Amino acid sequence: MSGDRRRGRSHAFDSSRRNLLRSGLATAGLWTLGQGPCSPALTGAAQTPQSGPGSLPRFTEVSRQSGIHFTLLSGNRQKRKIIESLAGGVAWIDYNNDGYPDLLLVNSTSWEDWRAGGSTGCRLYRNNRDGSFTDVTARAGLKRAGWGLGVAVGDYDNDGYDDLYITCYGGNALYHNNGDGTFTDVTERAGVRGGRFGTSCAFGDFDGDGRLDLYVANYVDVDIERLPEPGSSRFCFYRGLPVYCGPRGLPGERDILYRNNGDGTFTDVTARAGIDPQAYYGLGVLWTDYDSDGRLDLYVANDSTPSMLYHNNGDGTFTDLGLAAGVAVSEEGREQAGMGVDAGDYDHDGRMDLVKTNFSDDANNLYRNNGDGTFTDIAFPSGFGEVSWPYLGFGVKFLDFDNDGWKDIFVANGHVNPEVDSTSTGITYAERNFLFRNLRDGRFAEIGLESGPGLALRKVSRGAAVADYDNDGQLEILVTNLDSSPDLLRNARSGANHSILVKTIGRESNRNGYGARLEVRAGDLVQWDEVRSCGSYLSASDARCHFGLGAATIVDQLVVRWPSGRADTLKNLPGDHILVIEEGKGLLDTIPFRHR
Secondary structure (H helix, E strand, C coil): CCHHHHHHHCCCCCHHHHHHHHHHHHHCCCCCCCCCCCCCCCCHHHHCCCCHHHCCCCEEECCHHHCCCCCECCCCCCCCCHHHHCCCCEEEECCCCCCCCEEEECCCCCHHHHHCCCCCCCEEEEECCCCCEEECHHHHCCCCCCEEEEEEEECCCCCCCCEEEEEEECCCEEEEECCCCCEEECHHHHCCCCCCEEEEEEEECCCCCCCCEEEEEECECCCHHHCCCCCCCCCCEECCEECCCCCCCCCECCCEEEEECCCCCEEECHHHHCCCCCCCEEEEEEEECCCCCCCCEEEEEEECCCCEEEEECCCCCEEECHHHHCCCCCCCCCCCECCCEEEECCCCCCCCEEEECCCCCCCCEEEEECCCCCEEECCCCCCCCHHHCCCCEEEEEEECCCCCCCCEEEEEECCCCHHHHHCCCCCCCCEECEEEEECCCCCEEECHHHCCHHHCCEECEEEEEEECCCCCCCCEEEEEEECCCCEEEEECCCCCCEEEEEEEECCCCCCCCCCCEEEEEECCEEEEEECCCCCECCCECCCCEEEEEECCCEEEEEEEECCCCCEEEEEEEECCEEEEEECCCEEEEEEECCCC
16 A cells, blocks of 8 residues: 555546546436545436335444444554554354354554553454344453454354454464354464464365365565654655555565364465465455356455456466456556455356455456456446545445345445545545445446435444344444444345345355355346355455345245255245255255344
């Protein structure tokens, strides 16, 4: 996020092409240009379907009334060092297996506590199943102090209880879930302490042996006490303002791929697998089978360097095809400052599309999967890109917020330099977040300002994760905010649409079923998704797959294609239920949604 690189990237689109894009989109009736660079660019109401499925959502912020009392600390508010601007991981994890997602918030620390060897640490909130949460951190044994950043959730030992991996500056932590409400720090025994500056991390079974492996993105290899001062080099300016240095001008740190040995330990296979030999600045991580060959691939968003799409060769190695696939750099061939990533089939063609957030003075990317190993960035023609230009995106998630059966997109925004508030550019440090409605024709409308008071808030947002935490069939969103409390955005939309949640239990495959491909047919709707919790930025969402059904009340057919190669087909399943499916056994349980 260096100032030198950012000034160059502000011209990523030459003026003639950008004006053409603006003109063409406005003529097509997609855009209403605002009066300033931060004005909302879309009049979502003009594109909102008038039927029931198109009713506007209403998100309200309910964190404190739900019992979540938490402040994300990360150095000083002035943000004079790069590490101070990056924190904010969040995870939804049903750690006690009661069927309700609990909440883990990763915290960083103040400089005073860091230098004294302490920190506030992460916080675990148990879901009380009535819309409220209780802080159970002390009882759970999550004690390690440090400058926390990201988190991954997965049952790495297949014992039926989800474990936690937390990245921190100075060394990461693996917590084994003991199944009794407590966790044990097994980092050293497992051999997964990692590097110096871990960011996003993700569990996924890349070799198909039924055990979850672990990818850890790393950022810069520096001593944070000896970072250059703002304005001390050409890499320490943004729009003429002296700001913190990096990542340009700082040495990168190589990402790490750990293979699960099946005995509670992991082996670092980074070099053999061909991972990150250039030691790029890693931020966002996603496991997804983008080419539908039955093997998990990796997409990694890098800051100020090309992003990487690692194709799984099936022999323990990966080949970076990001440039050939069209997802490494901008359409103009410029490196971008990638932050958050996610995958979802927004156009119902059975292929996983990709979304990536970027720094301001650049557009976010929406990559349509062409089905031949390549992608096309349709951010501008789809209505997703232009509004993001002055904003700085971090967390991002595909989600169906209105249960119409079409994937929408949420983006968490917040700048990294408080100094921008002293300028007249219209770019601000605190920013509002975006909600993009899928218009079902390849286009999106940004409707955040029309979607309730929770989405009108202006904060410095970072991590974002989704879950149906109250099991009522509607997805909620948790967003973390620097130097502030998180936003728990409760979905209060009222409408006649139906939905299901699918919980997978692997047997030959990993216990979570990560990597399983789901196909859902309900009436005229056919949808596909993958089981995973990773994605967004530093965060992990509820691994239960959510499918909106529109007006349908019955799922005509559900097919689960497991990582093992087995397929389970189920028919005539009830809508408005949680469906628990076990590999080889089929439907284990149907649990009706709670009524509000």
